Amino acid sequence: MAVFYILLLFVIIAAIIAVETKNLLSAVICVGAIGFGGSLMFLFLRAPDIAITQIVVEVMGLIILIRATISRDLTFISGDREFFGTVVSVVIVFVIFLAGIHVFDTLPDFGTAVFTQVPDTASQTYIEEGLERTGAANLVAAVILDFRAYDTLGEATVLFTAIIGAMVILRGKSRKLLEDPD
Amino acid sequence: MPYALCFLLFMIGLYCVVVKKNMVKIVIGILVMEYAVNLFLIMLGYRMGGVAPIVGQSELDPSTGGLLSSFLNASVDPLPQALVLTSIVISLGSLALMISVCVRVYGKYGTFDITEIRRLKG
Incomplete structure (x- = not known):
């Protein structure tokens, strides 16, 4: 389990760097380090399903986060x-x-x-x-798809609602409304 | 001891949410808190020297077809794993929502700084 403790410390250090660095892109990359380190930790905790899901979600989350930070002229923060x-x-x-x-x-x-x-x-x-x-x-799989299948249905509903919310916020029509006041 | 380190990770995220004034930094703090909580829930179900909750051919009793007691007494908890699986996927959806709010605020105000976003109109 020594590797597990090393990974835990690695994740904590990555979190501190992600919180304290001034460059937003570096912070996003440190979030990736947290996510992939966490994925390895899940493997050591005998949870291979979580590890696989964590990797997939981490890649997609990093793409979303980098979309928000890259090509912004103000990626450095002050004070x-x-x-x-x-x-x-x-x-x-x-x-x-x-x-x-x-x-x-x-x-x-x-x-x-x-x-x-x-x-x-x-x-x-x-x-x-x-x-x-x-x-x-x-x-x-037995728990999420059979014993607690309603939980998974609720998960799909929440995910769908969040994606609808993101689409409503990002769609072009409301952007046009925001750009010219009145 | 691992519980305390996990709680420390959660507290780093909380500190980030409370103190930082950059919107993307606040989103990152929320993400760190999510990681910490997921990790803690998985840790609660871990058994020292345990096996993953997947029944292989070697865990079946060849004579009766039932599970061997070595698997029953060593398998880690499948319930928190299933619920954390749900939680991880939902965190991706909420991350997309938060980042889209950040992108729109940047498009309107030209900054991520929450202390400079004051012109709130309907």
Whole structure:
């Protein structure tokens, strides 16, 4: 698992660079590093389906992000918000971090799945009966397409709504309305 | 310990959303938070020395056709994996929506700086 920890640290460093760099294109490339590092981490966590999906989504997301940042004359950013506000924000985020880290004391240690600590969980049922009840060898596919198929239907609805929203925002007619006022 | 590092990743994203004033930086902060939450949910279902929740030919009992107990006691949790799969795809849709808002704001105001976008008209 040493590689997993190295990847986690790599992702955190990439996130810090993505947040702090002044060049927007560098920030977008660091987001790519986070995404692909995360994909490798999912492989180490025995989740190959997530890893594959993460790679596909990451490539498409990077294309979208680069579309927003490339060929803009103002890709460099200057200055943060005013000093006092930044300090207050950092202090509040740090306090939330210190308080929230105690939540993890109530969880079992890393490497002990939460669902094994409780009797009769849904996950255990899916593992035991997924193959014979759905016929799917991949239990993740059994869950998303059979046990929780309505969830996938909702996902498709949300995705469709988001794409419709993006098309409405980007279509040419409203752009014409915005360009000449009144 | 990995939970704490994952939470640190989430907090980096939150800091980015709260402090930065560039719109694309705020979108990047939201993305980092999404990665952290997805990773945390997958971590919750991980078993040390576990196997992926995919039934191969070697996991089947040759005499009865049922699953071997070595698979039942080592498979990682398939439920968070299925839900995170949903969440990842939805995050792509929301990213497209956020970036299209950014592109339109840039087209109208010529800047990504949220403190300079003040001329809000209907």
